[in-house]
Amino acid sequence: xxxxxxxxxxxxxxxxxxxxxxxxxxxxxxxxxxxxxxxxxxxxxxxxxxxxxxxxxxxxxxxxxxxxxxxxxxxxxxxxxxxxxxxxxxxxxxxxxxxxxxxxxxxxxxxxxxxxxxxxxxxxxxxxxxxxxxxxxxxxxxxxxxxxxxxxxxxxxxxxxxxxxxxxxxxxxxxxxxxxxxxxxxxxxxxxxxxxxxxxxxxxxxxxxxxxxxxxxxxxxxxxxxxxxxxxxxxxxxxxxxxxxxxxxxxxxxxxxxxxxxxxxxxxxxxxxxxxxxxxxxxxxxxxxxxxxxxxxxxxxxxxxxxxxxxxxxxxxxxxxxxxxxxxxxxxxxxxxxxxxxxxxxxxxxxxxxxxxxxxxxxxxxxxxxx
Ligand code: 9MR
Numbered sequence: 059x060x061x062x063x064x065x066x067x068x069x070x071x072x073x074x075x076x077x078x079x080x081x082x083x084x085x086x087x088x089x090x091x092x093x094x095x096x097x098x099x100x101x102x103x104x105x106x107x108x109x110x111x112x113x114x115x116x117x118x119x120x121x122x123x124x125x126x127x128x129x130x131x132x133x134x135x136x137x138x139x140x141x142x143x144x145x146x147x148x149x150x151x152x153x154x155x156x157x158x159x160x161x162x163x164x165x166x167x168x169x170x171x172x173x174x175x176x177x178x179x180x181x182x183x184x185x186x187x188x189x190x191x192x193x194x195x196x197x198x199x200x201x202x203x204x205x206x207x208x209x210x211x212x213x214x215x216x217x218x219x220x221x222x223x224x225x226x227x228x229x230x231x232x233x234x235x236x237x238x239x240x241x242x243x244x245x246x247x248x249x250x251x252x253x254x255x256x257x258x259x260x261x262x263x264x265x266x267x268x269x270x271x272x273x274x275x276x277x278x279x280x281x282x283x284x285x286x287x288x289x290x291x292x293x294x295x296x297x298x299x300x301x302x303x304x305x306x307x308x309x310x311x312x313x314x315x316x317x318x319x320x321x322x323x324x325x326x327x328x329x330x331x332x333x334x335x336x337x338x339x340x341x342x343x344x345x346x347x348x349x350x351x352x353x354x355x356x357x358x359x360x361x362x363x364x365x366x367x368x369x370x371x372x373x374x375x376x377x378x379x380x381x382x383x384x385x386x387x388x389x390x391x392x393x394x395x396x397x398x399x400x401x402x403x404x405x406x407x408x409x410x411x412x413x414x415x416x417x418x419x420x421x422x423x424x425x426x427x428x429x
Contacts, residue, residue: 089387098294101141102422108112114148116421117382119428122373123186124345124420125149125383127345129391130172133179138411142387144183149232151188151344151383152176153393158196162369165201186232188383190346191280192220193264194238203251212255217267224271233342233381235311237281244282245293261297262306280312280344285369286324287333295333302337312344315369316385318401319350319358323365325370331379340378343369347404348416349394354403363419366406370390370420374427382420 117124124148132139141398145148155172164167180187188331193216207215224234240248240261247253265277279298284291292310301308311334317323324330331341348365349360373379386392388407395402406417 065282086303087329111421113146113417113421113424115177115305116424117148120424121428122151122379123381124424125151125186125188125261125381126151126387127151127190127383127385128176129153130155130176131390132390132391133176134172139388139390142178142407143187144179144413146387147185149186149188149381149383150176150180151190153190153386154197155193156189156223156227157194158202158219159197162219163199168222168226173227174206177227181230187230188342188381189224189226189227189231189234189275190270190344191235191238193236193240193250193252193260194221195248196239198251200379205276207255209255212251213260213263216252216256216260216264220264220267221271224268224275225369228272229274231272231275233276233278233312233340234268234272235312235344236264236277236308238280239282240279241284241290241293241297242288245289262304264299265301265306265308274308276340277307278310278312278340278342278344279308280314282314282316282345284311284313285315285317285330285372286326287330291330295337298337298339302339308339310340310380311343312342313372314345314385315343316345317348317365318398319348319361319365323348323368324363325368327368328375331372331376335376335378340380341373341376342379342381343373343384344381344383346370346382347385347392347394349398349401349404351400352402359415362403362417366416367419 113124124147126143128143128150132151133143152173155176161170161173177187202215240250242248247258268275268277279294281290281294284294298308298311313327313331336342346366346369348362350362370382373382384406386405388409388411389403389405390409392402392404394404406420407413
């Protein structure tokens with residue numbers, strides 16, 4: 059029932075939404091440094107009580123979870139950061155703390171300190187945790203990448219990794235990103251350590267091992283540039299269809315949603331995610347951010363707001379899209395400037411923890427979906 063309501067409402071409201079947003083965008087500061095800072099959530103004169111205006115309250119009414127990636131150091135050291143994580147979001151993803159190089163920097167020596175802190179924080183704040191990520195080509199410890207292992211040894215190492223980490227968090231993880239970014243843009247499998255040594259079967263193995271270790275966790279495949287229908291998302295679709303046919307326990311597909319205002323936002327997200335609905339798996343937007351070439355002008359800020367809404371609406375329009383996660387909420391800790399020279403301001407809060415117009419845009423979509 060909730061889904062039907064949110065679908066109907068978002069479809070009806072989508073066109074009017076842009077017009078509704080215009081005043082916020084027009085109010086952007088003329089210096090092109092930052093978009094306008096809307097009044098803090100909950101400070102409007104009319105309407106619900108402040109607590110009911112948070113993203114998490116709005117998302118709850120809309121029938122989805124709203125999450126953020128969490129920087130472990132900032133969570134531990136910056137009260138303002140931690141307060142916003144707790145107040146605005148009802149799911150969290152460790153940005154780096156559950157990755158292989160973080161949890162097993164030396165072979166056989168595990169360190170879950172930072173990840174455990176986030177899991178405890180989440181529990182205390184009524185949040186679910188997305189586990190991220192078990193099998194990836196990146197952020198592997200050097201003992202693993204520089205070791206010259208045979209295929210059998212590497213398979214044992216991967217098995218050991220999954221059967222150590224997943225049980226450590228058993229019962230505490232809502233959705234696990236089991237395999238991350240295994241495809242190229244053209245839909246072929248990425249030439250990674252895993253594919254080279256183990257062949258394509260490593261993907262099914264990873265899902266089977268993760269499921270054995272925590273049967274209740276919802277197991278996801280996660281990737282970027284699979285927002286709309288394209289060669290890569292079709293390859294993911296074919297993989298999921300084939301794994302499900304073989305009885306491999308895969309229950310979700312994460313569309314990361316890293317966008318850039320320089321390229322058009324894909325408007326067929328719901329068409330794409332709908333294909334996965336039909337396969338019987340959940341979907342989620344798992345790493346949303348929208349980067350801008352700096353300095354940002356008003357048109358780019360407006361494009362950013364629309365791109366965030368395009369991603370969120372794609373999820374809201376999909377019956378089994380369960381959550382929308384932003385990849386960090388503040389520009390203060392974004393990965394973007396370190397990776398894309400000259401680009402930034404990709405998040406929904408600025409570096410001083412002021413909500414940006416993208417925050418307002420998301421709020422408005424959630425509010426409409428929850429009515
Ligand atoms: O945000 C993460 C950043 O702090 C790391 O340095 C980087 C290393 O590759 O990974 C970033 O997160 C990535 C995520 O785990 C998977 N999808 C792409 C994200 C951005 O690179």
